[in-house]
Amino acid sequence: MSMQSAQSAQGYVTADGRKIGGPVMEMENITLRFGGVTAIQDISFDILEGEIRAIIGPNGAGKSSMLNVINGFYHPQEGRILYHGEERKPLKPYQIAYQGIARTFQNIALFKGMTTLDNIMTGRLTHMKTNLLSQALWWGRAEKEEVENREIVEKIIDFLEIQTIRKTPVGRLPYGLQKRVELGRALAAEPSLLLLDEPMAGMNVEEKEDMSRFILDVNDEFGTTIALIEHDMGVVMDIADRVVVMDYGKKIGDGTPAEVRSNQAVIDAYLGVSHD
Amino acid sequence: MFYREAGEFKTSYRADQQTFPIGLDKLGFYTSLLIAFVVIPLTMSEYWAQAVFLPFLIFGIAAIGLNILTGYCGQVSLGSGGFMAVGAYACYKLMTAFPDMNILICVLLSGGVTAFVGLIFGLPSLRIKGFYLAVATLAAQFFLVWLFNKVGWFYNYSASGQITAPERTLFGYVITGAKAETLPIYFVCLGLLVFLAVIARNLTRGAMGRKWMAIRDMDIAAEIIGVNPLMAKLTAFAISSFYVGISGALLFALYLGAVEVGEAFSIQKSFLILFMIIIGGLGSIFGSLVGAAFMIAMPVILKNLLVTSLGWPGDIAAHLEFMIVGLMIIVFLILEPHGLAMLWRIIKEKLRIWPFSH
Numbered sequence: 001m002s003m004q005s006a007q008s009a010q011g012y013v014t015a016d017g018r019k020i021g022g023p024v025m026e027m028e029n030i031t032l033r034f035g036g037v038t039a040i041q042d043i044s045f046d047i048l049e050g051e052i053r054a055i056i057g058p059n060g061a062g063k064s065s066m067l068n069v070i071n072g073f074y075h076p077q078e079g080r081i082l083y084h085g086e087e088r089k090p091l092k093p094y095q096i097a098y099q100g101i102a103r104t105f106q107n108i109a110l111f112k113g114m115t116t117l118d119n120i121m122t123g124r125l126t127h128m129k130t131n132l133l134s135q136a137l138w139w140g141r142a143e144k145e146e147v148e149n150r151e152i153v154e155k156i157i158d159f160l161e162i163q164t165i166r167k168t169p170v171g172r173l174p175y176g177l178q179k180r181v182e183l184g185r186a187l188a189a190e191p192s193l194l195l196l197d198e199p200m201a202g203m204n205v206e207e208k209e210d211m212s213r214f215i216l217d218v219n220d221e222f223g224t225t226i227a228l229i230e231h232d233m234g235v236v237m238d239i240a241d242r243v244v245v246m247d248y249g250k251k252i253g254d255g256t257p258a259e260v261r262s263n264q265a266v267i268d269a270y271l272g273v274s275h276d
Numbered sequence: 277m278f279y280r281e282a283g284e285f286k287t288s289y290r291a292d293q294q295t296f297p298i299g300l301d302k303l304g305f306y307t308s309l310l311i312a313f314v315v316i317p318l319t320m321s322e323y324w325a326q327a328v329f330l331p332f333l334i335f336g337i338a339a340i341g342l343n344i345l346t347g348y349c350g351q352v353s354l355g356s357g358g359f360m361a362v363g364a365y366a367c368y369k370l371m372t373a374f375p376d377m378n379i380l381i382c383v384l385l386s387g388g389v390t391a392f393v394g395l396i397f398g399l400p401s402l403r404i405k406g407f408y409l410a411v412a413t414l415a416a417q418f419f420l421v422w423l424f425n426k427v428g429w430f431y432n433y434s435a436s437g438q439i440t441a442p443e444r445t446l447f448g449y450v451i452t453g454a455k456a457e458t459l460p461i462y463f464v465c466l467g468l469l470v471f472l473a474v475i476a477r478n479l480t481r482g483a484m485g486r487k488w489m490a491i492r493d494m495d496i497a498a499e500i501i502g503v504n505p506l507m508a509k510l511t512a513f514a515i516s517s518f519y520v521g522i523s524g525a526l527l528f529a530l531y532l533g534a535v536e537v538g539e540a541f542s543i544q545k546s547f548l549i550l551f552m553i554i555i556g557g558l559g560s561i562f563g564s565l566v567g568a569a570f571m572i573a574m575p576v577i578l579k580n581l582l583v584t585s586l587g588w589p590g591d592i593a594a595h596l597e598f599m600i601v602g603l604m605i606i607v608f609l610i611l612e613p614h615g616l617a618m619l620w621r622i623i624k625e626k627l628r629i630w631p632f633s634h
Contacts, residue, residue: 071500097502109497111490113559122490126502128483132511138478143290146482150289189501 011048014241021049023085024193024225025070030079032065039065040076041249047193052219053227054236056260057246058269063229064106066246067195070227071103072096084192098126102191104182106198106229112171116181119170120156123188124149156184159221160214176207183214187222194218196228200235208232212239237261245269293481312466317459325458332572333465334526339552339564340476341519346550347558348480349512350492351401355413357545358420359517360524361537362390365430367525368439371452372432379444379452380464383525390521391514393420398513402506417546424537440534452529461530468526472519477561479515488512489559520549555608557615566616574601 011020025047032040040062047053055063068074069081075090082088083099091099102123111119128149134142157163160180165173170181179199186194199215200208212235218224230236236243237257245253245260247269253260260266286292296302320329338356345351366389370382397416401409424430431439443453449460479485487508490498499505528535535541548571556567575597582593612619 092504093496093499094502094504097500103500105497109494109500111493111497113493114486114489118486118489122486122498122503123501125483125487130483132479132484135482135484136475136479138482142478142482146293147289150293154289185501 011050014051018050018220020051020241023047024049024083025227026080026082027066027070028080028082030066030069030076030081032062032069032074032076038249040069042079043246043249043251044079045244045251045254047225047227048242049225050219050223051225051241052215052239053225054240054243055227055229055246056231056233056236056243060248061246062249063246064197067103067197067227067229070193070195071101097189100189100192101195102186102189102193103195104179104186104197104199106201108175108178108182110170110178110182110185113169115167115169116162116173116184117153117157117166119181120153120184120188121149123185124153126189152190153188156187159187159217160184176203176210179203179207179211180214183211183218187218187224190222192225194224194226196226196230198229198231200230200232208235215239309470312470313463317462320462322458325462327576328573329462330458330465330531332569333462333469334523334531335549335552335572336469336565336568337472337526338520338523338549339556339568340473340561341516341523342549343553343556343558343561343564344476344480344488344519345512345516347553347560347563348485348492349488349509349516351398351509351512352406352410353413353516354410354543354546354550355397355416355420356520356549357541357543358417359390359394359520360527360545361420361424361541362393362517363387363521363524364528364535364541365424365439365537366390366521367529368432368441369430371442371444371529375442379446379529382444383468383522383529386525387518387522390524391518394517394520395510395514398510398517401509401513414543417543421537421541436536438534438536439528441529444529453533456530456533464530465526468522472522473561473565476519480561484511492559551605553615555605555615557617560615560617562620563615563617566620570616571601574604 011022013019023046026044027046028044030040030043031038043066055066057063065074069076072091072093072095080087088099111122114122128145130142130145134140157166160183162177162180162184165177165181170178173181183196183199186196196215199211203211215226215228216239219226228236228240240257242255243253243257243260244251245263245266247265252265252269253263255263286297291297296305316329338360342353342356345353363386366386367382370377370385371379374382397413400412404412425437431437434440441452443450443455445451446460446464450456451460451464480488487498487503490501490503491505491508491512495505498508524541527540532540552567552571553564554567555570556565557563578597578600579593582588582596583590588596608616612622
């Protein structure tokens with residue numbers, strides 16, 4: 001409980017001693033409708049710098065819609081989004097990439113015809129600015145930039161332990177490795193906010209353990225702020241600092257894993273109660 | 277066993293990112309350049325130059341262009357014939373309007389004009405995809421051919437409706453018009469092909485190429501990591517059309533000399549170029565050239581085989597030629613749907629470990 005009171009807008013310190021800073025992103029009274037269906041209804045929460053923030057909820061709760069709002073795929077009808085303290089205008093998804101938000105997808109969205117290396121190199125696109133002429137002649141800045149970004153990508157490849165598949169087309173890789181490459185591509189952008197849409201979906205226990213370790217290491221080593229959606233409660237409770245719980249488009253809980261676990265509304269949503 | 281990367285240690289990322297990382301590949305590249313620039317010009321006859329080598333060089337440029345758009349960026353186009361016509365007519369108008377302008381500059385500017393036209397016809401690609409885009413580019417094909425037939429300004433109101441290339445020289449050699457010599461034309465086309473192929477390779481291995489391939493493989497994910505789909509598709513259309521336009525200008529000015537648009541740049545040309553890249557291999561510069569060589573040389577070789585060697589009547593041979601080429605295309609596509617470039621890659625992978633199985 002002391003943690004809850006300490007987590008003001010200026011941040012808090014986690015149990016394992018990591019310092020959590022001010023808000024990276026604040027969602028204020030977000031409502032998103034598709035025709036007559038309200039996918040998200042009046043939801044507010046914040047994501048603080050350096051924390052791992054989970055969004056959980058039963059199927060159809062609106063978690064992915066929420067991620068798509070953060071990501072700029074959907075524009076909410078009501079509410080404000082503050083990013084680094086400033087209100088964000090409706091932007092195109094590629095513009096949001098330039099603002100430092102990267103993500104992975106629930107169903108892997110890699111570039112299947114390209115190698116692991118090329119896939120992760122695409123993550124560097126927001127940092128590459130050489131003009132077309134220089135690229136065409138492979139002269140001067142183009143080559144230098146290519147090599148500089150390759151060095152950064154190689155660090156990520158080392159970090160994710162995928163050196164051996166560097167030049168393999170990703171279409172040929174097994175599922176777990178593809179997920180890892182996708183994480184690598186998002187990391188290559190050096191995002192200030194990393195969104196993970198069900199990073200553990202469809203994995204076996206060992207792969208889940210690996211992925212959990214990578215997520216914690218990313219957060220720890222690079223200080224990346226992470227917001228993730230996940231179905232595996234055990235994983236969420238283990239790695240998340242704070243959890244938002246959604247059900248039928250509404251927020252029914254928000255707090256540390258311990259608080260959420262003892263929240264009666266959350267228990268009802270997950271175990272099911274008769275709706276009278 | 278003989279072809280392998282063992283023993284080639286790369287100590288820098290620069291060395292690892294070059295076009296031919298394996299020594300034997302580099303050797304093969306320089307050998308083929310030597311053959312193209314020295315051996316073939318010394319030995320080729322007028323017939324083979326006109327029937328195979330010149331069309332191969334010219335359509336090779338168009339195939340690289342279409343491969344950039346379709347193979348790398350994933351946008352199917354059936355408008356290549358129309359864009360070649362734009363290049364040809366732009367070249368004609370430039371040659372007649374500015375008689376003192378260097379022919380090479382004319383050709384490159386024609387590419388620029390075509391790039392602009394391609395850009396405009398590329399705009400629908402933002403909304404429509406796949407087969408529907410193919411149909412939209414088909415509209416470009418028919419519209420452009422119709423336009424060049426209909427509007428007299430494009431063919432300078434000549435009575436026949438044809439355009440005829442005036443005589444131009446390059447370094448003292450006549451390369452267009454009635455008195456053009458074959459060998460200088462060959463070198464101009466070869467030089468342009470090599471230059472444009474290298475540029476295409478540079479573009480496709482760098483940031484631009486990755487943007488195109490990202491759009492091709494998964495456009496939503498591409499947008500998420502910061503690829504502006506509008507810019508990526510339009511640059512692909514523009515650069516692709518630049519290549520196709522240059523090819524059209526060369527076909528008209530250096531090779532055919534006189535052109536009637538409906539005949540020289542019909543829908544069949546669009547299909548021919550598309551077949552080249554499908555057979556050669558989508559997403560491969562090398563494949564574009566192999567495909568172009570196959571589609572140009574195969575009918576000529578068959579004709580020589582049937583008519584000259586076996587003494588068959590010309591008309592039967594001509595029809596059989598269609599059937600055999602068609603059959604070979606089908607067989608190739610069934611055996612290796614990713615084209616000759618992929619076949620070559622598989623052979624190389626096998627060669628690495630030959631004569632062992634692992």
